[in-house]
Amino acid sequence: MATIYDVSVLAGVSLATVSRVMNKNAKVSEKTEKKVLDAMAQLGYRPNAIAQSLASNCSNSVGVLVSELRGHFYGSMMSGIEAEFRIAHKHVIIAAGHSEEQLEKEGIEFLISRRCDALILHVEAVSDEYLIELCKGSIPVILINRYIEQIEDRCVHLNNELGGYIATKAVIDQGHRDIAYIAGPYWKEDAQNRLHGHKRALAEHGLTFHEQLVFEGDYREESGAKGFRALHDTNFPFSALVCANDEMASGAMDAVRGKGLSMPNDMSVMGFDNNVLANYMFPKLSSVDYPIAEMGHMAAKMVLKQCYQSPQTNLNNIFDPKLVLRDSISLR
Amino acid sequence: MATIYDVSVLAGVSLATVSRVMNKNAKVSEKTEKKVLDAMAQLGYRPNAIAQSLASNCSNSVGVLVSELRGHFYGSMMSGIEAEFRIAHKHVIIAAGHSEEQLEKEGIEFLISRRCDALILHVEAVSDEYLIELCKGSIPVILINRYIEQIEDRCVHLNNELGGYIATKAVIDQGHRDIAYIAGPYWKEDAQNRLHGHKRALAEHGLTFHEQLVFEGDYREESGAKGFRALHDTNFPFSALVCANDEMASGAMDAVRGKGLSMPNDMSVMGFDNNVLANYMFPKLSSVDYPIAEMGHMAAKMVLKQCYQSPQTNLNNIFDPKLVLRDSISLR
DNA sequence: GTTATAAATGAAAGCGCTTACATAACAATA
DNA sequence: TATTGTTATGTAAGCGCTTTCATTTATAAC
Known part of the structure; x- marks a missing residue:
């Protein structure tokens, strides 16, 4: 698998220049840019996201912890979150907590150790104190479907x-x-x-x-x-x-x-x-x-705003449920 | 966030020694081990999985691509896969392909760029040729719910x-x-x-x-x-x-x-x-x-065997569906 | 043609780990 | 006690990137 070094050699430029054309964060002359792009294409170069994360201290991915991977509720939640991040080109790393304290903690540890830029959690077994403590850390946390007064601005929940x-x-x-x-x-x-x-x-x-x-x-x-x-x-x-x-x-x-x-x-x-x-x-x-899917969207938007400086409006923490009438109720 | 360096200083040993006690892959005297463990605890040290992956060239995580994050089918599939990996202490990185060629390819790229040790894919839009080519790469691939003759040993599918x-x-x-x-x-x-x-x-x-x-x-x-x-x-x-x-x-x-x-x-x-x-x-x-959940288990087992040298028996690629009789059929 | 200024590029350090190799410490043997 | 063999520990290079800072090159102003 080709590295940035291979690209730089083939293009006849320095590593730094290759990095610049990848990240578009500094001016590169059109001529060199083309050389680099060509070299990348020729080598089938794929940047190593791991190395990028390590060097830049930003993984462009957010951790999501759900209780289960199956089921309508969690499916909708993950789907809402993912949809929002996809358009922002952020990615999602998912872990399952299975409503057990130990596993929930392990899941969170895992996500942190993978250096997620933020965490969106649906947890049930872990204590309020643990979560309050977690929120004091350097990594932003959003809680879905849980209300804790001391950190209410981080809670996205239903009325x-x-x-x-x-x-x-x-x-x-x-x-x-x-x-x-x-x-x-x-x-x-x-x-x-x-x-x-x-x-x-x-x-x-x-x-x-x-x-x-x-x-x-x-x-x-x-x-x-x-x-x-x-x-x-x-x-x-x-x-x-x-x-x-x-x-x-x-x-x-x-x-x-x-x-x-x-x-x-x-x-x-x-x-x-x-x-x-x-x-x-x-x-x-x-x-x-x-509206769990929308709540997932909202949690994602909050992360986008907090971590990635994306401008977001109309953020709100509490959602109102809505009536859906079908056939199971008769007039009396 | 404490690094291995902080631990080594506090424990009064070298980086290498700290690494050794983390990975248990070389003898460390009990005395030093204790010093290191204490230092870790005191600092609340969490190894940086990103750095570990980069250095060891092994991420201990496998990429899973599903068409959707929601729905019974994919939920069961992810759940089966995750259950199998959880006991092996491997982790799962999930991406969604939304049955669109472009998104499926992007998802695969993403998983590869994150240096997953293997890939488990449920793809529909991408061509057979693309997949055959992908399988030639260095990273092991398992296909769920798709049969391609040329790579049939990598396909886990239903009859x-x-x-x-x-x-x-x-x-x-x-x-x-x-x-x-x-x-x-x-x-x-x-x-x-x-x-x-x-x-x-x-x-x-x-x-x-x-x-x-x-x-x-x-x-x-x-x-x-x-x-x-x-x-x-x-x-x-x-x-x-x-x-x-x-x-x-x-x-x-x-x-x-x-x-x-x-x-x-x-x-x-x-x-x-x-x-x-x-x-x-x-x-x-x-x-x-x-039996999609079981098929997920099977795909995971194959990965465990191929990538992580876990001994596995009774691997098979094709599954037989089973009849489930309920109330919707009458005798005639 | 100078000089001043801006733009493009390169050199090198560093992100937090692993690991081959070198060295030090210790015990066992003669 | 000197010699050898083990075992424990340290040193330093390197994984593939980003980013600061220095340097070179092009452009403009005089």
């Missing part, structure tokens, strides 16, 4: 409370009065916030909140089915079910059918996240869109 | 013909005799192969193939719906529909319902790929599993 509110309000607007709710695990902040929004929507519309109409799930499909059965078995009547995510809604829908009820007439169902799945279910699931 | 066969046979085994088929775009080799398998299954079971019962889709949902309507409108009767992927099956299922038919009684539907979606549809879609 989950509003999302919970919107979801329930959508159902109320269709005339439902008896509304059950399958929540996410209470130890997760987003689950708490969504539930809070649900309660606020009820209150603002003069409906009372009943403990019997809430079930704590774990965001997985099976817990949705389990939740619906549990709620149904209490015989506390309800005509609509709001779920804190789409997977649980799917599980719940199976259970609804299992009870011989039809949707949306006997039971309206509302999801959350607007996972691709929502569009493939039957009936197509109404949901609250989680 | 699509068998998949098409299995899909149709599953339907035949349930007693269906009149079977329609929505194919992928004919310019794609996998679409051709799946269709071929379909025809073989018909032939082997004494059924004749009718041109009127095939529709060429484009693998997207909408074309499934369009396909079913077109097939249905010919009035050529069929009781089962085999689709060359799950998205088209989903579109078709919508169209089936649109015609007031119920599934699976009036119409059995078979998918292909076993996308997560299949499990969320109603009725749950029977499909042919595309």
